[in-house]
Amino acid sequence: MADPGLAMAPSGELSASVELGFVERAAPARLLSSQFPSKVGGRPAWLSLQLPGPERLQCGGCARPLLFLLQVYAPRVRAFHRALFIFCCAFPACPRRRFAVYRSQLGRINDFYSAEPEPEAPPGPRPGLRLCRVCGASGPKSCSRCRQAHYCGKEHQRLDWRAGHRVACGRPGEADSNLSSLNILFPEFELVMELEESEDQKLGDLNKCVESLSATHSDCVTETIDEQELEAMAKHESKEDHIFAKFRRRMALAPDQVLRYCRGGSPLWVSGETIPSTSDIPNCSCGAKREFEFQVLPQLLNHLKVDCLGESLDWGTLIVYTCEESCDHGNEYSAEFLWKQDFSADQL
Numbered sequence: 001m002a003d004p005g006l007a008m009a010p011s012g013e014l015s016a017s018v019e020l021g022f023v024e025r026a027a028p029a030r031l032l033s034s035q036f037p038s039k040v041g042g043r044p045a046w047l048s049l050q051l052p053g054p055e056r057l058q059c060g061g062c063a064r065p066l067l068f069l070l071q072v073y074a075p076r077v078r079a080f081h082r083a084l085f086i087f088c089c090a091f092p093a094c095p096r097r098r099f100a101v102y103r104s105q106l107g108r109i110n111d112f113y114s115a116e117p118e119p120e121a122p123p124g125p126r127p128g129l130r131l132c133r134v135c136g137a138s139g140p141k142s143c144s145r146c147r148q149a150h151y152c153g154k155e156h157q158r159l160d161w162r163a164g165h166r167v168a169c170g171r172p173g174e175a176d177s178n179l180s181s182l183n184i185l186f187p188e189f190e191l192v193m194e195l196e197e198s199e200d201q202k203l204g205d206l207n208k209c210v211e212s213l214s215a216t217h218s219d220c221v222t223e224t225i226d227e228q229e230l231e232a233m234a235k236h237e238s239k240e241d242h243i244f245a246k247f248r249r250r251m252a253l254a255p256d257q258v259l260r261y262c263r264g265g266s267p268l269w270v271s272g273e274t275i276p277s278t279s280d281i282p283n284c285s286c287g288a289k290r291e292f293e294f295q296v297l298p299q300l301l302n303h304l305k306v307d308c309l310g311e312s313l314d315w316g317t318l319i320v321y322t323c324e325e326s327c328d329h330g331n332e333y334s335a336e337f338l339w340k341q342d343f344s345a346d347q348l
Contacts, residue, residue: 018196021259023303026190029120034113036081040070040300042188043136047083047104049112049129050331051138054152059089061096065135065152067184070191072261072294079105079326081113084336086296086320090184090313097313099340101320102333111331132156134184146170159184186304193261197253240272240344251297258300263293270316271344282337284323290337291324316343
């Protein structure tokens with residue numbers, strides 16, 4: 001197990017620093033399972049090809065299929081390949097929008113990938129892998145006419161039928177055509193990780209800039225604040241104000257960040273409300289405790305085009321906790337825990 005306070009970076013190395021995730025456009029070939037990507041939107045790039053059944057990717061609130069949100073490739077010393085997948089309910093009328101997190105890990109020698117890096121392959125599912133044409137989840141159901149189109153369930157089969165499969169059904173090559181017209185998947189991006197600069201580094205750069213400006217504009221007048229006034233301001237600052245101010249300050253250092261990764265570290269809260277206690281975070285099914293691994297930031301919503309999907313998907317931050325032992329479940333996907341924190345009413 002990693003030392004407390006040290007994060008296992010997606011590179012597989014121990015790091016005391018936070019890694020920030022940013023979205024970038026990428027060629028589809030870079031986002032396939034064989035390339036072990038971190039990515040947002042589109043269809044999942046599954047790690048283990050022994051996929052979770054559709055019943056495990058069903059919203060507990062409305063019983064509709066969950067949609068893929070993002071995945072983070074984060075190997076550990078005892079897990080040569082390791083990835084975490086987040087799914088969410090995107091149905092606007094759902095009474096309780098649910099999220100699900102699954103962990104998959106494989107050894108260097110496994111049933112699906114070569115021990116050596118594989119060349120980029122053309123986009124498309126691996127031969128013999130039955131995936132839902134709409135969402136990319138396991139597709140145990142097939143079109144009864146052509147037997148070429150696969151689905152996770154009746155809902156996505158009906159969507160595909162109305163979107164044009166009733167016309168293309170049975171025509172060679174058309175059963176696997178692009179389904180972008182359905183407009184139900186989130187836009188696809190690569191998730192690129194970079195080390196976060198410390199506040200001290202950023203402040204040092206800012207101070208140098210200020211000193212340079214002061215030297216150039218010597219006639220500039222600065223407004224000073226009385227020490228007693230500063231103390232009065234500090235007394236009126238509530239705990240809630242302090243937490244949100246810290247969140248905004250860290251976001252300002254890298255405004256485009258959509259994810260913060262620091263396994264074994266601490267999340268950055270958006271509010272003093274609904275912070276979970278230790279008892280709120282269930283142990284893993286193996287009995288080990290779960291620890292913080294990464295959080296998804298509200299900036300990601302700007303890239304998801306949820307308004308185009310007719311949704312009201314929203315969050316302050318999504319906090320993912322995972323088994324501190326990274327217990328081995330073979331080729332199966334193991335459930336992990338996600339805590340959703342919203343902004344307080346005063347921050348909206």
